[in-house]
Amino acid sequence: MWITALMLSFATVATAAPDQNAVEPTEGEERAVLTDAPTVPPPITRKHATKVVVRLEVVETEMTVAEGVRYSFWTFGGKVPGKFIRIREGDLVEFHLDNHPDNKMPHNIDLHAVTGPGGGAASSLSAPGHSSVFSFKALNPGLYVYHCATAPVAMHVANGMYGLILVEPRDGLPKVDREYYVMQGDLYTKGPNGQPGLQPFSMLKAIDERPEYVVFNGAVGAIAGDKALQARIGETVRLYFGVGGPNLTSSFHVIGEIFDRVWPEGNTSVVSHNVQTTMVPAGGAAIIDFKVEVPGTYILVDHSLTRAFNKGALGMLKVEGGDNKIVYSGKISDEVYQPEGSRIRVTDLPPQPARPALTRKQLLDRGRSVYTTNCAACHQANGQGIPKAFPPLARSDYLNADKVRAIRTVTGGLQGSVTVNGEKYNGVMPAWTLSDEDVAAVLTYVYGSWGNSGKEVSAQEVKTHRAKGSAKASE
Amino acid sequence: MKTAGALIAVTAAAIALASGTAAGGAAAPEDMALVPAGPPAAFFVPGGSGVPAAGADRGASADVPAFLIDRRPVTRRQFAEFLRRRPEWSRSRVAAVLADAHYLEDWASDFDAGARVPPDAPVTRVSWFAANAYCQWRGKELPTVDQWERAAAGDGKDTAATRDRILRWYSQPATEPLGVVGRGAPNAYGVYDLHGLIWEWTLDFNSTLISTDSRDPGGKDDPLFCGSGSLGAVDPSDYATFMRYALRNSLRASYTTSRLGFRCAAEPDRP
Numbered sequence: 001m002w003i004t005a006l007m008l009s010f011a012t013v014a015t016a017a018p019d020q021n022a023v024e025p026t027e028g029e030e031r032a033v034l035t036d037a038p039t040v041p042p043p044i045t046r047k048h049a050t051k052v053v054v055r056l057e058v059v060e061t062e063m064t065v066a067e068g069v070r071y072s073f074w075t076f077g078g079k080v081p082g083k084f085i086r087i088r089e090g091d092l093v094e095f096h097l098d099n100h101p102d103n104k105m106p107h108n109i110d111l112h113a114v115t116g117p118g119g120g121a122a123s124s125l126s127a128p129g130h131s132s133v134f135s136f137k138a139l140n141p142g143l144y145v146y147h148c149a150t151a152p153v154a155m156h157v158a159n160g161m162y163g164l165i166l167v168e169p170r171d172g173l174p175k176v177d178r179e180y181y182v183m184q185g186d187l188y189t190k191g192p193n194g195q196p197g198l199q200p201f202s203m204l205k206a207i208d209e210r211p212e213y214v215v216f217n218g219a220v221g222a223i224a225g226d227k228a229l230q231a232r233i234g235e236t237v238r239l240y241f242g243v244g245g246p247n248l249t250s251s252f253h254v255i256g257e258i259f260d261r262v263w264p265e266g267n268t269s270v271v272s273h274n275v276q277t278t279m280v281p282a283g284g285a286a287i288i289d290f291k292v293e294v295p296g297t298y299i300l301v302d303h304s305l306t307r308a309f310n311k312g313a314l315g316m317l318k319v320e321g322g323d324n325k326i327v328y329s330g331k332i333s334d335e336v337y338q339p340e341g342s343r344i345r346v347t348d349l350p351p352q353p354a355r356p357a358l359t360r361k362q363l364l365d366r367g368r369s370v371y372t373t374n375c376a377a378c379h380q381a382n383g384q385g386i387p388k389a390f391p392p393l394a395r396s397d398y399l400n401a402d403k404v405r406a407i408r409t410v411t412g413g414l415q416g417s418v419t420v421n422g423e424k425y426n427g428v429m430p431a432w433t434l435s436d437e438d439v440a441a442v443l444t445y446v447y448g449s450w451g452n453s454g455k456e457v458s459a460q461e462v463k464t465h466r467a468k469g470s471a472k473a474s475e
Numbered sequence: 476m477k478t479a480g481a482l483i484a485v486t487a488a489a490i491a492l493a494s495g496t497a498a499g500g501a502a503a504p505e506d507m508a509l510v511p512a513g514p515p516a517a518f519f520v521p522g523g524s525g526v527p528a529a530g531a532d533r534g535a536s537a538d539v540p541a542f543l544i545d546r547r548p549v550t551r552r553q554f555a556e557f558l559r560r561r562p563e564w565s566r567s568r569v570a571a572v573l574a575d576a577h578y579l580e581d582w583a584s585d586f587d588a589g590a591r592v593p594p595d596a597p598v599t600r601v602s603w604f605a606a607n608a609y610c611q612w613r614g615k616e617l618p619t620v621d622q623w624e625r626a627a628a629g630d631g632k633d634t635a636a637t638r639d640r641i642l643r644w645y646s647q648p649a650t651e652p653l654g655v656v657g658r659g660a661p662n663a664y665g666v667y668d669l670h671g672l673i674w675e676w677t678l679d680f681n682s683t684l685i686s687t688d689s690r691d692p693g694g695k696d697d698p699l700f701c702g703s704g705s706l707g708a709v710d711p712s713d714y715a716t717f718m719r720y721a722l723r724n725s726l727r728a729s730y731t732t733s734r735l736g737f738r739c740a741a742e743p744d745r746p
Contacts, residue, residue: 060648060649061648062647062648071646072645072646072647072648101577101732101733102648102649102650102733103649103732104645104648104649104674104732104733104734105645105718105721105722106721106722106724106725106726125721125724125725126725127722127725127726127727127730127732128649128732128733128734128735129575129577129730129731129732129733130575130725130730150721150725151717151718151720151721152714152717152718152721154714155645155714155717155718190643198646198647199646200639200642200643200645200646201642201645201646202642203638203642203712203714203715206714207712
């Protein structure tokens with residue numbers, strides 16, 4: 001008795017037993033509101049079960065994975081992840097899976113929220129141009145993954161065929177100010193990370209579980225920059241976070257936040273408090289709540305960090321509002337710290353195959369991509385830098401005066417006092433281990449942007465003027 | 476090479492006509508290729524239980540007897556001729572049970588394929604019934620799954636490259652108009668376009684019951700259900716082939732899709 005009472009006190013949400021949901025009568029009928037990530041359909045306010053009609057269309061479509069990199073995605077509703085479906089426990093769902101006539105592949109759907117063989121898969125296999133219907137009663141509340149289960153299932157999932165279905169407990173979840181939908185997936189492209197063009201699926205990399213990309217919401221940067229999630233201070237944000245996989249488990253973390261509440265495994269009956277990183281398995285989900293107190297940008301990552309910093313598993317939540325110096329002071333001082341030994345980071349990179357010369361447009365695109373990845377964090381996307389910390393690259397006298405110095409700065413780093421546009425800066429820029437081609441591209445991009453001189457920098461010049469002692473990044 | 480091969484085939488056909496060569500001889504009309512008798516390119520383990528290693532012995536099924544198969548898929552031009560001769564298969568006259576609502580919907584009219592797609596592109600959006608009727612009209616029949624897979628496997632020397640090509644094809648959304656048949660290189664048997672252009676109907680497309688749920692281990696109800704998941708497959712890493720079986724399994728005989736066409740086969744002594 002005592003144990004039961006204790007357990008009940010941990011449960012924050014009242015739910016009915018599956019048996020009860022199986023027989024709960026439904027009243028009325030409605031069409032499900034479906035949304036693309038990161039949007040979530042509105043909470044369910046009705047206090048009874050109903051019949052919900054869900055129409056989900058499978059669309060095969062070419063989309064961007066990363067700048068200049070295209071991929072042929074198979075989708076539930078045209079985007080990755082698939083449409084968010086929101087129902088209530090006890091609901092009777094009439095599910096229509098429509099396979100678009102322009103598609104090439106057969107598809108079906110397995111919803112983890114379904115009780116029954118295959119989760120609907122066996123009842124929903126649809127040839128291109130055909131539509132299947134089945135129905136299920138939502139017996140268990142929770143946040144569930146759905147995905148295509150047609151052979152070969154791993155390829156269908158790798159190509160983007162996953163999404164989330166929320167079965168709300170009968171009394172709903174605690175009210176919050178913002179709800180967002182984020183899903184992680186791993187992508188296996190034939191070409192290495194960053195190789196431009198339409199990339200076919202690599203069966204071998206998938207089987208070896210060696211993804212080239214690990215992304216939130218289907219693409220590198222899908223929820224970053226001007227597509228970042230938004231909130232204001234004082235608000236409570238809820239993330240419906242799922243992992244489509246097909247293979248990798250996520251160590252989901254938001255840098256600078258502590259999750260006030262997590263319903264791990266998408267299980268609405270048990271809540272954890274004060275969580276730093278929550279592990280979400282492939283084919284699993286979690287509901288994550290946290291209140292934002294301090295303005296700024298919070299970075300969503302898979303804390304298996306090379307995935308975040310090399311493969312794309314990185315998103316942003318931008319929080320606006322006035323400073324709260326008590327909760328967080330911001331930087332109080334910053335002085336140059338100079339340890340013993342080399343200040344240059346040396347990494348051996350594998351030799352890169354020779355590529356054909358790029359057109360100016362390709363060079364600029366590549367340069368923008370290199371800039372976004374390596375430079376924008378300090379010098380900012382608009383080249384304005386940050387006053388007193390990082391000098392501007394826009395209309396920069398220091399930059400425009402000397403091309404060779406610019407090459408040496410990027411390849412060898414820079415430390416100490418410099419004057420840029422009349423302002424003094426005393427900081428450290430590390431040496432970048434970029435290939436000749438990438439340095440040429442990024443400098444050409446910088447020189448070609450924001451009112452700079454428009455100089456072009458060739459890979460040959462970079463090779464000639466590369467700072468001594470810096471890493472040899474390419475053959 | 477190609478010309479020489481064709482010449483030999485024509486010569487052989489002439490000899491066959493003259494001497495009435497028995498089945499299994501090298502007789503082939505110019506537009507068909509002879510695939511010699513040999514083991515089927517089995518994808519699923521017969522009676523499948525247990526997990527075979529990748530590249531494991533492909534089973535002990537009976538050999539597929541020698542057969543002839545069209546070198547190229549049936550084109551829109553060829554199908555238009557069939558429709559003029561057999562107007563009951565035209566779009567407006569075909570019975571609904573024999574072809575779904577998308578049947579030939581990309582054609583300009585009943586007998587005119589239109590100019591948007593080249594006339595020598597493969598005909599698609601045809602049902603199994605229509606494909607079957609076409610082949611019979613030509614005195615042929617649809618290839619069986621075993622025949623088709625055996626022809627498609629070629630001499631087995633470039634399996635990895637072929638799979639790569641197929642996966643690349645899967646990566647291209649089906650929004651571009653189809654190209655004409657016979658453009659790429661033929662395979663070891665002199666057959667074109669088995670991969671990378673369209674899916675193709677087979678006579679017994681629904682005889683292998685791959686489960687609609689790719690992870691279903693199966694094996695309890697019916698040996699054929701072992702086709703269901705990777706447990707029954709000879710090579711579970713062969714994603715390209717899985718997809719072909721899954722597509723076949725999603726079809727019914729009245730279905731049509733924008734990337735599903737066909738070619739015909741025949742016995743060697745009855746070209």
